[in-house]
Amino acid sequence: MRAVVVQSPGGVEALDVVDRPVPEPGPGEVLIKITAAGVNRADLLQRRGFYDPPSGATDVLGLECSGEIAATGEGVTDFPAGTQVCALLSGGGYAEYVVVPAGQVATVPRGVSLVEAGALMEVASTVWSNVFMMGKLQHGETVLLHGGASGIGTMGIQLCKAFGTTVVTTVGSDEKADFCRGLGADLVVNYRTEDFAEQMAAHDMAADVILDIIGAKYLQSNIAVLATAGRLVVIGLQGGIKAELDIGALLAKRAAVMATSLRARPSAEKAAIVSAMVAQVWPLLAEQTVRPIVHATFGLEQVREAHQMLEDSSHTGKVLLTL
Structure with missing residues (x-):
């Protein structure tokens, strides 16, 4: 699969699209075929070498995504293959596939497109x-x-x-x-x-x-x-x-x-946050009281342009990578 990593910390030129093996979900995890991934300021910090991934997390950038369930690990029954979902990640969103604990995943809310859902989970x-x-x-x-x-x-x-x-x-x-x-x-x-x-x-x-x-x-x-x-x-x-x-x-x-920091929290804490957030926020999205604001989308190979847009603060709302 294609994935974005930082070979050596630096400016936007440090971002490279490389080939990586498709990960396999373990017990309690799901494999998502990614449609869109949010670009966040934390990603800019990681690119510069100031925000390392938590221990054991992938070095592929990206803290949120949307897509479809491609496979599930042992014990996961809530997300059949093909379910449209969005997910809160410790890393790995800038890629074609990502593995994530099922507790950090939610079905896409009614009235929100699969691409727009890539702008939801982190914010x-x-x-x-x-x-x-x-x-x-x-x-x-x-x-x-x-x-x-x-x-x-x-x-x-x-x-x-x-x-x-x-x-x-x-x-x-x-x-x-x-x-x-x-x-x-x-x-x-x-x-x-x-x-x-x-x-x-x-x-x-x-x-x-x-x-x-x-x-x-x-x-x-x-x-x-x-x-x-x-x-x-x-x-x-x-x-x-x-x-x-x-x-x-x-x-x-x-x-x-x-x-506080969200990324470094244990998976169980993130799952509790996602559960509470979905219960309160998803109904507001469904009735369009709240909506995701997407400023621009870029292909994965345009990741440097996406990061530059955040660097320039020329955006209003979210910048997404789409696959």
Whole structure:
């Protein structure tokens, strides 16, 4: 099969399409013939040598996919051959086939195409596990989502609005701001021209939950905009890894700072996240309250162009590889 690997860490030129054997599913696993695979910023980090796969995982890139069940391992009865599915992966999505534990697989929701389903699992699982499970966002609260035009951001805006919350988000252009407003965001801040903490203060807003992809650069401002008993969930470090934390400000607000990663979690934890997420999110997709946002698709041999699009932040929503 064709698969994408990184022979030596570097820029987009480090991505190579190579031949690999088709993997075989073991007990509790399924083999998926891939139709589409999501391209995520974590893949860019792995390409540069900053985000190694978990121990035992394939070196083939790709953290999510959609496709059809090609074979099943011992003990798997929920996914007959030919079932259209999408899956949360530890790696292996940039290929024609991938093996994954059955607990990390879900049937494609009604009303979503098989290609669009390639844009679902990583973003929906990330938002659900961090904003709703860890952050415990409740109806009537306010959430701040950094990177509103990203795959995670576009899914986050829609899900948070569907559950009756006020949504604040940051973006890098006026065009992306307009798009996020169209998805339902209540306050959109262009971080290139405005300060989100100042804008939230001007609108008398505080965040009960913050989903942060920036890290150190935003730490002080994030804590400043937290509401009493607010929860800051850090899932990315685009703005650095070290910053000074004002513990007194946290104490005064009885607030919490949490940091988490989805990829490194044990399979049983990922399965629990997928199960909870599917129960809550799939009905919203079926009734088209929420939809996957696909900005562009590329063939597997165009993987370098796909990565460059993410590097340039010229996308709104998800970028997919299709096979």
